[in-house]
Amino acid sequence: MSESAKRASAAAALEYVQADSILGVGSGSTANIFIDLLAEKRLPLAGTVASSEATAERLRAHGYEVMDLNHTGGLDLYVDGADETDAHLRLIKGGGAALTREKIIAAASARFVCIADNSKLVELLGAFPLPIEVIPMARSHVARALVRLGGDPEYREGVVTDNGNVILDVHNLRILDPVAMERDINQIVGVVSVGLFAARGADVLLLGQDDGSCRTLTPQ
Ligand code: 5RP
Numbered sequence: 001m002s003e004s005a006k007r008a009s010a011a012a013a014l015e016y017v018q019a020d021s022i023l024g025v026g027s028g029s030t031a032n033i034f035i036d037l038l039a040e041k042r043l044p045l046a047g048t049v050a051s052s053e054a055t056a057e058r059l060r061a062h063g064y065e066v067m068d069l070n071h072t073g074g075l076d077l078y079v080d081g082a083d084e085t086d087a088h089l090r091l092i093k094g095g096g097a098a099l100t101r102e103k104i105i106a107a108a109s110a111r112f113v114c115i116a117d118n119s120k121l122v123e124l125l126g127a128f129p130l131p132i133e134v135i136p137m138a139r140s141h142v143a144r145a146l147v148r149l150g151g152d153p154e155y156r157e158g159v160v161t162d163n164g165n166v167i168l169d170v171h172n173l174r175i176l177d178p179v180a181m182e183r184d185i186n187q188i189v190g191v192v193s194v195g196l197f198a199a200r201g202a203d204v205l206l207l208g209q210d211d212g213s214c215r216t217l218t219p220q
Pocket residue numbers: 026027028029030031080081082083092093094095096097098099102
């Protein structure tokens with residue numbers, strides 16, 4: 001992954017932003033570049049909804065108002081990164097532990113534009129360990145259920161999410177049917193959310209290239 005590829009994808013997302021709208025903004029290094037570019041271009045916004053405390057802090061530092069999703073209603077646009085994407089724009093997210101709020105904003109948005117560098121596009125999801133946010137007391141119970149699903153869960157030591165929960169990263173999953181896998185993991189008691197964005201994937205993928213260009217993909 002290169003910085004120029006991330007920047008190309010973040011810059012391309014600016015074209016989707018309507019002046020004076022309320023914008024959903026994701027988390028991670030590519031989203032951070034996007035936020036900085038928004039500010040650099042002085043794009044005026046009525047407000048923003050942030051997927052993490054870190055993103056909220058960065059937006060406020062640039063002078064953008066951060067609003068409560070309960071007060072904004074549905075959003076027109078959500079811009080966020082990903083850890084992996086397939087050609088159907090089904091994603092793995094949560095490398096930054098912000099998956100639950102990211103999923104909520106994606107669900108509340110008419111359009112989800114995903115910004116990623118070219119290393120994120122894969123044929124089969126699952127080489128990146130699948131993050132799952134879990135209620136702390138259910139950690140071992142959920143881990144055992146994930147082993148039964150064929151995974152190899154690892155507790156992300158020292159990480160507490162913005163919602164006060166813990167993260168299990170699941171290795172060695174062959175995610176042949178992402179929608180079914182998302183549904184099955186969601187049904188484990190104690191799971192808050194799973195970083196598979198399959199039932200609601202991205203609508204547009206802006207895939208930055210190392211030479212600074214950007215490919216635009218829509219779901220196949
Ligand atoms: C955070 C995320 C990020 O979108 C994902 O980790 C990608 O991050 P980066 O842009 O730094 O590669 O899901 O929870």
